[in-house]
Amino acid sequence: MLRRSFHDLYYTHMNIKNLLSILFGVWDAINPPQKVYAHCDVPCGLYSADAAKMAADTVVKMIEKIMALPSASSPQEMLPARNSFVRMVQTKEQHAELCKRELLILWTDFFKPEHLVMFPDLHETFWKAAKLCSKNKQSIDAQAAKDLQDAVSHIAEMFAKAKAAATHV
Secondary structure (H helix, E strand, O other): OHHHHHHHHHHHHHHHHHHHHHHHHHHHHHOOOOOOOOOOOOOOOOOOOHHHHHHHHHHHHHHHHHHOOOOOOOHHHHHHHHHHHHHHHHHHHHHHHHHHHHHHHHHHHHOOOOHHHHOOOHHHHHHHHHHHHHHHHHOOOHHHHHHHHHHHHHHHHHHHHHHHHHHOO
């Protein structure tokens, strides 16, 4: 009798599961699910080039500040400048990494194959910008920082155009 009860419960469970599957299938036929894209697994659908731009601007600013550090003649005068130098380099490297991460989110999650029609150089543009992020982590080079800032601005323009085109569709 215990075996029969388990057997009955199992088939009752399977019938409910099948019924739910049928109901959700009908619901999906009436109201089809929409495909969504986002930079996270939720998906939230929030994308912006602002974080990458801010990070690139920070890299430029840190290099300007590093170049403006005073040269010290005595060890006592050197310590504050050294401390500032280390902190500025650390901030520069963190923001170059953040910039790279934000660019990669846009590149791999927001931009789709259909955007290649609008921007045939999309992949090369992002690849070069990511390389500039790495270069700015590795060195203190004002020109490399400016190149990164320009590349990110160009990507932000591409993003704005792609987003505007999507809202007009």
